[in-house]
Amino acid sequence: MINIDELKFDEKGLIPAVVVDVDSRKVLTVAYMNRESLEISIKEEMTCFWSRSRQELWRKGETSGNRQHIVNIMTDCDRDALTVLVRKDGPACHTGADSCFNDYVFQSDTISDFSLDALMTLIEGRKTEKKEGSYTTYLFEKGIDKILKKVGEECTEVIIAGKADDKAETVYEISDLVYHVMVLMIEMGISLDDIKRELASRHVIDHKVKQEKMTK
Numbered sequence: 001m002i003n004i005d006e007l008k009f010d011e012k013g014l015i016p017a018v019v020v021d022v023d024s025r026k027v028l029t030v031a032y033m034n035r036e037s038l039e040i041s042i043k044e045e046m047t048c049f050w051s052r053s054r055q056e057l058w059r060k061g062e063t064s065g066n067r068q069h070i071v072n073i074m075t076d077c078d079r080d081a082l083t084v085l086v087r088k089d090g091p092a093c094h095t096g097a098d099s100c101f102n103d104y105v106f107q108s109d110t111i112s113d114f115s116l117d118a119l120m121t122l123i124e125g126r127k128t129e130k131k132e133g134s135y136t137t138y139l140f141e142k143g144i145d146k147i148l149k150k151v152g153e154e155c156t157e158v159i160i161a162g163k164a165d166d167k168a169e170t171v172y173e174i175s176d177l178v179y180h181v182m183v184l185m186i187e188m189g190i191s192l193d194d195i196k197r198e199l200a201s202r203h204v205i206d207h208k209v210k211q212e213k214m215t216k
Contacts, residue, residue, distance in 0.1 A: 004038060008080040014050060017082040019092065021099075022071045023196050024117050028092035029100040033082065038073075045070045047084060066090030116182075116192060123179075124186050139183050147187055150180045 009015050014032040021028055031049040033041065037057050040048040047060040047068040061067030068086035075082050093100040107113075126136035139147050154177035161169040185191070 002075055002079070004035065006079055007038075007075060007082075008078065009035065010080075014052070015080065015082055017047075017049065017073075017084050019047060019068065019084045019086055021092075022085050022087050023193050024115075026099050026117075027101055028068075028086070028088065028098075038082075041070060041084070042073070047086060060092075061089060064090065066092070068092070119179075120182055120186070120192055123182055127186055136183060139180075140187065144184075144187055147180065147184050151177070151184055154180050 007015060013034045015034075015038070017031050017033050019028045019031065020026065031047075032052060033048070034050045037048045037050045040057070040059075044059075047070060049058055049060065050056075051058045059067075067089045068084075069089070071085040071087060073082055073084050091098055093102075123136055126134050127140045130137045130141070139150065154173065157173040158170065158177050161173045185195075
């Protein structure tokens with residue numbers, strides 16, 4: 001663990017803090033901390049920054065309720081910048097947006113920025129704004145029974161490909177399964193965050209079970 005004394009604050013006593021969502025890994029905002037705000041953040045496990053415009057401390061979510069619970073704080077190799085991994089209670093941006101970073105300055109035509117979050121948003125859009133000829137829209141129109149049937153079929157395909165020890169085919173079939181499971185999630189109102197939280201809780205439980213087995 002790095003001691004605060006090892007950090008390099010600038011001539012104004014500040015250090016930049018890049019705040020990142022623990023679930024989506026999206027950059028939420030970039031703010032500044034001084035020694036006092038960093039100490040408060042560590043003590044309270046909630047983000048506290050130094051406002052350069054108001055020249056005062058400000059705890060994120062103090063008035064809006066959109067607090068940021070700190071998972072960890074890391075520094076770079078030069079000790080002059082921080083990343084703050086958080087689980088947020090609400091939007092990070094004062095505009096009400098999930099992140100302060102939303103406007104592209106450049107976007108490659110050849111390199112994709114695919115993410116599961118973006119795919120979930122796309123699938124959800126096919127339910128709320130039905131698109132003619134869309135397979136996803138077709139599944140939503142057919143309803144839960146059809147969606148569950150497809151999930152079952154894709155599970156079988158994964159098993160067959162895995163049993164055949166065909167890596168490429170297994171990857172293909174797992175991708176199909178993941179897509180249909182995500183359709184099911186949207187249909188049932190389940191978010192990726194719901195799944196991440198459940199998996200995180202199971203990791204803790206599994207760790208405890210292993211410890212119990214070792215002591216017996």
